Amino acid sequence: MRVARRLESFEYAIREIKAVASELERKGKRIYNFSIGDPPAYGFTTPxxxxxxxxxxxxxxxxxxxxxxxxxxxxxxxxxxxxxxxxxxxxxxxxxxxxxxxxxxxxxxxxxxxxxxxxxxxxxxxxxxxxxxxxxxxxxxxxxxxxxxxxxxxxxxxxxxxxxxxxxxxxxxxxxxxxxxxxxxxxxxxxxxxxxxxxxxxxxxxxxxxxxxxxxxxxxxxxxxxxxxxxxxxxxxxxxxxxxxxxxxxxxxxxxxxxxxxxxxxxxxxxxxxxxxxxxxxxxxxxGPQDHIDKMISELLVRRDYCCDLLEDIPQIQCHKSKGAFYLFPKIKYQGRWKNDKEFALDLLNKTGVLVVYGSGFGEHGKDHFRMVFLPPMDEIKAGLERLSSFFKQGK
Ligand SMILES: Cc1ncc(COP(=O)(O)O)c(C=O)c1O
The missing domain is CATH 3.40.640.10 (Type I PLP-dependent aspartate aminotransferase-like (Major domain))
Structure with missing residues (x-):
């Protein structure tokens, strides 16, 4: 059946790459999800x-x-x-x-x-x-x-x-x-x-x-x-x-x-x-009480710093410390290994199970970057980033 043309322009990289990850998960692959800005999904549950x-x-x-x-x-x-x-x-x-x-x-x-x-x-x-x-x-x-x-x-x-x-x-x-x-x-x-x-x-x-x-x-x-x-x-x-x-x-x-x-x-x-x-x-x-907010911010600050320090240690990555929200948006140096940020994100996902969103999914100015949320609990962050850093070390 015919679909209205206006929907052809609809893209949502965040959900699209998540769909690839869900398929891998269904086949038994462990996924380290750094892709969605969803606090309750990472244990910051509704007060x-x-x-x-x-x-x-x-x-x-x-x-x-x-x-x-x-x-x-x-x-x-x-x-x-x-x-x-x-x-x-x-x-x-x-x-x-x-x-x-x-x-x-x-x-x-x-x-x-x-x-x-x-x-x-x-x-x-x-x-x-x-x-x-x-x-x-x-x-x-x-x-x-x-x-x-x-x-x-x-x-x-x-x-x-x-x-x-x-x-x-x-x-x-x-x-x-x-x-x-x-x-x-x-x-x-x-x-x-x-x-x-x-x-x-x-x-x-x-x-x-x-x-x-x-x-x-x-x-x-x-x-x-x-x-x-x-x-x-x-x-x-x-x-x-x-x-x-x-x-x-x-x-x-x-x-x-x-x-x-x-x-x-x-x-x-x-x-x-x-x-x-x-x-x-x-x-x-x-x-009602607002204390959950400050508590969350101080936990996120620790996670932001941990992620950013670790990413900065990877020579192919350049990472700014975010001043707000809960995202990092590092730049990738491809060094001939990938053609673009989407290929990078899919390769990372397939080889390590680490799920991030390719930067070009946020428009032309996002290319050569990826978005990573720092909402996951520390042990998940540590496990995911360990995989990410050995993925970069290993080369092709
Ligand atoms: C900048 C921005 N605006 C709006 C939204 C969506 O918010 P809501 O859940 O209220 O629809 C998001 C979700 O990530 C966002 O990052």
Whole structure:
């Protein structure tokens, strides 16, 4: 049967290479999985008070279609949270609860992108940012994150890439896949450029709490009148990946996004609502104890340093210490052994069972790199990295 052409542009390297690994696993190969940014899958399970609130919601039959825009109490809490982050005022009308940030990206692109419109995205970038733009007939245009400048963007390049078809500039900070944090100067410069062209900034802040050096900078806190569409959620900080919950928050001091907000509300109504019991869990997440976050960050810091030090000892690898998120994005020197990063990642997987994601899966600017998560427990990290380093030592 015929499949609509728009799906031809869909690619998701993270899941695609995982499918190869699953096949090997089915045949009995031991896999060392460093591929997925999924805290609960690596033992950082959902905190008990959140699970208890979800269980309570289910047992009290909070299992119906709730408000399409989200549980009113949760929207209030998110508005309060974002107001504190940005030192600005958000009301619950500025908040839409979504089935993860993923759905937020889909909604925003649906509202912004006409055929041939352009969205500026970081390169390398989390893949759905380009896939959804293409899905709606638009063109994702990558601005480079420069590995020699700790993966910072270059505002001059961004300015040059703007055309009369540019509809928004995307910021992901802390960044997936590079682990970079945009400097305050660069964030401010990007906001100014968006302001000059009367377009919004989209700021993906899902890794807001995963900061190892310096502190998180809220994009909206730097913007007076430039609209900022914030994507954030519960997957990473509250370890709720499978529960599928996130939100869009609009920082829009001059009401420039009113039409867009209404259009997105309509889309939200079509899909009825986000997971209702999970929203009760999110209320518990925002109002309950937060100590699991600091504990997780200090554990991840040890894992980051261990991984990075070991990778740096491998002559064919160059690794920057991530400042945020939970990814390393090292560069590979092929030395004639592989043609490209995909061939490298598949060879590594087939020979050692170590599963990483090839850098070009994050766009053209990701080539010659690979992405590795440092979420696995230390013994798994040690076992996986031992294999990775002898794989490099062995040669062909
Ligand atoms: C930058 C970024 N945005 C969004 C997501 C997806 O988040 P969610 O689980 O809320 O859909 C991810 C997941 O890895 C991500 O890295």
């Amino acid at each position: 008990e008070h959140i699970k208890a609130a979800i269980k309570k919601a289910i047992s009290e039959d909070y299992n119906f279609y709730i408000d399409s825009l989200g549980d009113p109490e949760l929207r209030e809490l998110v508005a309060k949270k974002e107001s504190q982050k940005a030192k600005s005022t958000f009301t619950s009308d500025d908040v839409l609860i979504t089935s993860g940030v993923s759905e937020g990206i889909f909604f925003a692109d649906a509202a912004l992108v006409e055929p041939n419109d352009e969205i500026l995205i970081p390169g390398p970038s989390y893949p759905p940012f380009s896939s959804y733009v293409k899905f709606f007939g638009g063109r994702p245009v990558e601005y480079a994150l420069d590995s020699s400048q700790e993966w910072q963007p270059d505002p001059d390049e961004i300015r040059k890439l703007i055309t009369n078809r540019t509809r928004a500039i995307v910021i992901i900070s802390p960044n997936n896949p590079t682990g970079a944090m945009y400097s305050k100067k660069n964030l401010q410069a990007i906001i100014n450029i968006a302001g000059e062209h009367d377009i919004p900034v989209i700021s993906d802040e899902i890794y807001e709490k995963f900061v190892y050096e310096g502190s998180f900078i809220s994009t909206a806190s730097l913007s007076k009148d430039v609209p900022v569409i914030i994507f954030c959620g519960f997957s990473k900080t509250y370890r709720m990946t499978g529960l599928r919950l996130g939100y869009i928050a609009y920082h829009d001091q001059e009401g420039k996004l009113e039409e867009m907000k209404e259009a997105i509300k309509k889309m939200a109504r079509i899909r009825l609502c986000a997971n209702a019991p999970a929203q009760k869990g999110a209320i518990a997440a925002l109002t």
